[in-house]
Every structure is written in structure tokens, then in C-alpha cells.
Amino acid sequence: MSALLGIDYGGTHTKLLLVDGTDGDGPILARESVRTAGVDELGQEVRRFVADRPVAQFAMTVAGTFDAGTGVVRRSVNMPWLDGTAPAHRVSEAIDVPGSAVQDGIATAVGEATLGAGRGAEDVFVIALGTGIAGAHIVGGEVRAGAHGGAGEVGHIAIAGEHRCSCGQTGCLETWIGGGQLGRRWAEQRGSGAAAVSTAHEVVLAAEAGDEPAQVVLRNAGQALAKALLQVSAMLDPAVVVVGGGVARSPQWTVHPAFDTARRDATFHRLPEMRLAELGVWAGAHGAVLAAAHELA
Amino acid sequence: MSALLGIDYGGTHTKLLLVDGTDGDGPILARESVRTAGVDELGQEVRRFVADRPVAQFAMTVAGTFDAGTGVVRRSVNMPWLDGTAPAHRVSEAIDVPGSAVQDGIATAVGEATLGAGRGAEDVFVIALGTGIAGAHIVGGEVRAGAHGGAGEVGHIAIAGEHRCSCGQTGCLETWIGGGQLGRRWAEQRGSGAAAVSTAHEVVLAAEAGDEPAQVVLRNAGQALAKALLQVSAMLDPAVVVVGGGVARSPQWTVHPAFDTARRDATFHRLPEMRLAELGVWAGAHGAVLAAAHELA
Numbered sequence: 001m002s003a004l005l006g007i008d009y010g011g012t013h014t015k016l017l018l019v020d021g022t023d024g025d026g027p028i029l030a031r032e033s034v035r036t037a038g039v040d041e042l043g044q045e046v047r048r049f050v051a052d053r054p055v056a057q058f059a060m061t062v063a064g065t066f067d068a069g070t071g072v073v074r075r076s077v078n079m080p081w082l083d084g085t086a087p088a089h090r091v092s093e094a095i096d097v098p099g100s101a102v103q104d105g106i107a108t109a110v111g112e113a114t115l116g117a118g119r120g121a122e123d124v125f126v127i128a129l130g131t132g133i134a135g136a137h138i139v140g141g142e143v144r145a146g147a148h149g150g151a152g153e154v155g156h157i158a159i160a161g162e163h164r165c166s167c168g169q170t171g172c173l174e175t176w177i178g179g180g181q182l183g184r185r186w187a188e189q190r191g192s193g194a195a196a197v198s199t200a201h202e203v204v205l206a207a208e209a210g211d212e213p214a215q216v217v218l219r220n221a222g223q224a225l226a227k228a229l230l231q232v233s234a235m236l237d238p239a240v241v242v243v244g245g246g247v248a249r250s251p252q253w254t255v256h257p258a259f260d261t262a263r264r265d266a267t268f269h270r271l272p273e274m275r276l277a278e279l280g281v282w283a284g285a286h287g288a289v290l291a292a293a294h295e296l297a
Numbered sequence: 298m299s300a301l302l303g304i305d306y307g308g309t310h311t312k313l314l315l316v317d318g319t320d321g322d323g324p325i326l327a328r329e330s331v332r333t334a335g336v337d338e339l340g341q342e343v344r345r346f347v348a349d350r351p352v353a354q355f356a357m358t359v360a361g362t363f364d365a366g367t368g369v370v371r372r373s374v375n376m377p378w379l380d381g382t383a384p385a386h387r388v389s390e391a392i393d394v395p396g397s398a399v400q401d402g403i404a405t406a407v408g409e410a411t412l413g414a415g416r417g418a419e420d421v422f423v424i425a426l427g428t429g430i431a432g433a434h435i436v437g438g439e440v441r442a443g444a445h446g447g448a449g450e451v452g453h454i455a456i457a458g459e460h461r462c463s464c465g466q467t468g469c470l471e472t473w474i475g476g477g478q479l480g481r482r483w484a485e486q487r488g489s490g491a492a493a494v495s496t497a498h499e500v501v502l503a504a505e506a507g508d509e510p511a512q513v514v515l516r517n518a519g520q521a522l523a524k525a526l527l528q529v530s531a532m533l534d535p536a537v538v539v540v541g542g543g544v545a546r547s548p549q550w551t552v553h554p555a556f557d558t559a560r561r562d563a564t565f566h567r568l569p570e571m572r573l574a575e576l577g578v579w580a581g582a583h584g585a586v587l588a589a590a591h592e593l594a
Binding site: 122123135145146147148149150151152153154156157158159160167168169227230231232233234235236237238239265267268269270272 | 419420432442443444445446447448449450451453454455456457464465466524527528529530531532533534535536562564565566567569
């Protein structure tokens with residue numbers, strides 16, 4: 001019996017996932033998280049992981065842009081050693097299994113939409129609240145990428161305010177709830193200046209300890225997310241919206257209030273079912289397995 | 298040789314359009330705009346219009362919601378005499394040609410996207426600036442309707458401000474550039490209170506005559522539209538955006554400045570080609586002909 005392999009090759013950790021069968025949704029045969037190394041070491045790591053189980057196809061995530069035909073990475077901000085290389089091609093040679101690359105955000109979204117919180121729904125929008133914010137509309141298991149591959153940029157729709165976003169605009173969703181921005185909002189709220197930039201996790205810990213400025217920041221973040229949910233509903237009308245990512249790991253402070261506010265503020269909208277992501281850090285590896293299944297089909 | 302018939306059954310005028318062949322994009326054999334009458338009179342009118350030319354299929358627009366299976370109108374705000382009737386079915390009996398109903402906004406959008414300003418593009422978003430604002434994303438000639446038929450509501454994405462929208466929200470695009478709202482914005486700008494509500498056309502005439510408050514209102518309208526264009530680009534990434542409708546008939550005041558502002562304010566966006574609608578009041582009839590072609594295929 002053949003299996004599929006998903007490799008989620010991240011900046012600090014790499015997830016290896018072996019799934020039975022060739023549909024991508026079979027039982028998990030093995031999974032392992034290892035510290036990320038260079039591509040040659042990865043090849044050895046994967047060979048050890050797979051042992052002598054027969055693998056029909058694999059896919060591996062790339063955190064950056066790459067050429068769809070050759071798999072050559074154009075630019076990886078977080079993993080610059082990949083620039084100009086074809087990592088999936090090299091792993092393929094190392095393990096003697098055909099494989100391809102898949103963009104990491106797309107793998108994560110397809111994983112959650114198909115096998116995670118979106119499973120069973122035909123039309124799912126996934127929002128990943130990380131350092132930045134990623135979005136993807138998955139219909140029938142396929143990402144709607146847009147005419148130039150730029151669709152789903154929910155992090156950069158205008159919500160309110162004058163905070164400068166990493167994208168160059170002001171007032172984007174990301175300025176309110178991006179993991180890289182919550183610390184700045186907290187510093188402003190305390191009047192402590194830009195010197196003291198905390199992580200999203202530190203803001204949540206402070207809010208839990210009763211820090212009022214932190215609670216205000218997270219309340220504002222939830223309100224901004226609620227507005228984005230209404231915009232997604234108005235423009236795309238998905239059946240399900242799945243919210244995940246690091247910031248969603250403490251959903252009581254941001255995501256759950258956002259779901260409640262969206263329900264309260266909806267007027268003409270046919271609201272989607274709003275769900276928390278389920279696969280956590282394994283979503284990308286599952287998405288890679290699905291990409292491998294897709295290649296094989 | 299067979300032909301297709303499109304009927305755009307509007308609140309005041311009805312457009313009849315006969316197109317050669319059965320693909321929907323053939324040469325126009327005849328077209329006529331008549332004053333709208335009841336469905337029985339419409340049947341006679343169409344019989345006269347068609348004369349004895351052989352029609353393979355027709356479609357007619359319905360300004361409202363209807364059951365897709367039976368064609369029975371649930372609710373037509375502007376043509377309440379249609380509620381509970383199946384107008385396409387009755388016209389079909391009158392002219393002895395098979396036919397179906399198509400939602401008027403969808404027909405207009407598909408007409409513009411396929412045969413008007415969007416022709417040749419695979420992926421088109423159409424914005425109709427009428428009394429209200431309609432939007433539709435057409436990919437490969439098909440409308441992306443969403444999971445509950447509610448997608449494309451670009452008129453009700455939040456832009457800014459606290460103006461109450463007809464949809465119950467505040468700050469929607471429609472509060473800035475909806476034809477039914479421009480007069481109100483002008484009255485506010487002049488400080489003349491809500492008593493003096495002008496039409497969109499009157500606001501444009503005043504701006505052309507040098508009225509400064511009217512010019513401010515139209516400038517604000519263009520700015521709001523520019524923000525909406527950037528949101529459409531961020532979320533859907535279409536290849537082409539087509540802007541039409543009554544308010545777009547004086548594009549120098551709103552639509553052209555909006556295109557310029559969107560180009561100036563774009564950051565990460567892969568902007569669509571932005572075009573003015575071309576088919577004017579005939580877009581709906583062309584869309585109905587395409588719907589007839591689709592039924593036949």
C-alpha cells in the first residue's frame with residue numbers, strides 16, 4: 001500500500017507527515033517535528049523518517065515565492081538560503097520520490113479548509129492570524145488565487161485608523177490584530193513609546209493578569225476582526241470562515257468576541273459559520289499531503 | 298437560422314434584443330425599448346417584436362428575488378405586481394418559445410463582463426453605481442454567487458464615516474457614492490438639511506456649474522470608490538474591473554478620479570485594468586441573451 005508525504009519546511013521547525021493511501025485524507029502513518037536544517041540535511045532527515053515505507057508522491061512547503069514550473073525559489077524572506085534553489089527537486093533526488101513545492105500559506109489554508117475546521121464545506125475562507133495575516137478562499141478544495149495570484153489579502157483591507165501597515169497603507173486589519181502589531185498597540189495604549197515592543201503572547205498574558213491597556217488592545221483587535229468578517233461575508237459569502245494562527249490560540253480575547261460582534265452587527269449579511277482552526281501547526285503538513293495527492297491525481 | 302431573445306424587464310422601460318445564432322454573441326438582428334407594461338401586454342409586445350423570426354430560446358430579467366426552479370418571483374421591490382407570478386413562464390406561453398428568468402443585476406454584470414468593457418478577460422469584477430450599488434465577480438462567464446447567493450456586495454463594504462446606509466450599517470461605500478445618497482451628502486455639505494434631497498444628476502449639474510459643495514461631495518465619492526477598488530483588488534484580484542451605472546455617466550467627476558486615486562494609493566496590489574462600462578442601458582438585455590444561450594447549451 002502506497003503513502004503520501006507532506007513536508008512543512010518552516011523557518012524554525014520542519015513537520016514531516018506520512019499519510020496512508022493516495023487521496024491525502026487517509027490515516028496518519030507517522031508524524032514528526034524536527035528542527036529546520038539546510039536542504040541536504042532535510043533530505044537525509046526525510047530518508048530516515050520514511051524508512052522503507054513506499055511513498056508515491058510528496059509535496060513540501062516553501063515560505064516565499066517560487067516559479068511554479070521549475071520550483072526555483074525567487075525570494076524567501078525568512079529562509080534566505082533557499083533563494084535560487086529548487087528545494088523540492090533536491091529532496092526528490094535524495095529520497096527518490098517525485099515531489100513538488102507548494103506555497104506555505106496555501107498549504108496551511110487548504111489543510112484547514114479540507115481536513116480541519118472547514119471539512120465537509122464546499123466554500124471556505126481561511127484567515128491565519130500570524131505575525132502578518134494571510135487569507136485564502138478555498139472552493140471545492142482549490143484556492144481562488146485571483147488573476148495575478150494576489151487574492152485573499154484580508155490582512156490589508158482597510159478597517160479604520162491611521163496606523164501605518166507593513167504594506168504601506170494605513171488602517172489595515174493587520175495594524176489592529178497582526179501578531180507583529182499588537183505589542184505596538186499596547187505600548188501606545190500605555191503611553192510607553194515604541195521602545196517597548198512586546199510579542200502578541202505577552203499582550204495576552206498581560207490582559208489575563210488584568211492589565212487594562214492590554215485588554216483594550218485585544219478588544220480593539222477583536223472589533224477589527226469582526227469588521228473584516230463582515231467584509232468577507234459581503235464580498236465572498238463563504239459557507240464557513242476558519243480563523244487560526246498564533247493570535248487565535250487565545251481565542252477568548254480576540255476571535256470569540258469577534259465572532260459575537262460580527263453576529264451582532266450583521267444586517268443584510270448571510271453570515272458564514274465561523275469556526276476556530278483545528279489542525280494547529282500541522283495544517284501546513286496536511287496541506288502539503290493534499291498537494292501531493294493533487295499532483296498524483 | 299435560429300436566434301436568441303433577451304428581455305430586460307425594468308421598472309419603467311423594457312428592452313427587447315434579438316441576436317443571431319445561439320451563442321449569445323452574434324450580430325444584433327433587432328432591438329427596441331418599450332414602456333414597461335404588465336406581463337400579458339409584454340407577451341403581446343414580444344410577439345410583435347419577434348414577428349416570425351425563429352427564436353430558439355429567450356431569457357428575461359427579474360428585478361427581485363425568485364425561485365430558480367419555478368421562476369416564481371418572491372419579492373420585487375420596484376415591480377410589486379410580479380410577486381408570486383412566474384413572468385418568464387407566462388411570456389414563454391405567449392410566444393411559444395422556451396425561456397427562463399435571470400436576476401437583473403446578474404444579467405447586467407454578465408453582459409458587461411462578457412460582451413462589454415470586460416470582453417476578452419477571464420476574470421472581471423463589475424460595479425454598477427445606481428441608486429444602490431451592485432457588484433458581481435464574473436469568472437469564465439459565470440457569476441461567483443457565494444454560498445448563499447450573497448457575494449459581490451461591494452456597495453456594503455465599510456469605507457469610513459458614520460452615515461447610516463440603507464443596509465443598516467454605517468459608512469458603506471453606498472453612503473458615499475450611491476445615487477440615492479449623493480443628494481443627501483450635498484444637502485449636508487451646504488448645511489441645508491435633509492429637506493432638500495437632489496438627484497445624483499442634479500449634484501453633477503451643480504458641480505459642473507461651479508458649486509463647491511457639490512464638487513466636494515463628488516470628490517469624496519471618488520475617494521470612497523478608490524478605496525473600494527483597492528479592497529476589491531486585495532480580496533479578489535480580478536484582471537479587470539468595470540464600473541458602470543447612472544453615476545458613472547459623468548465619469549470625470551467620480552470614476553476617473555477614483556481610478557487615478559487607486560493607482561496612486563496602491564501599494565502591494567496587483568491592480569486590475571479599470572474600465573468604464575460600455576453597453577449602457579443595454580447590458581441587461583445582452584446578459585439575458587447570454588443566459589438564454591447558457592440554457593440552450
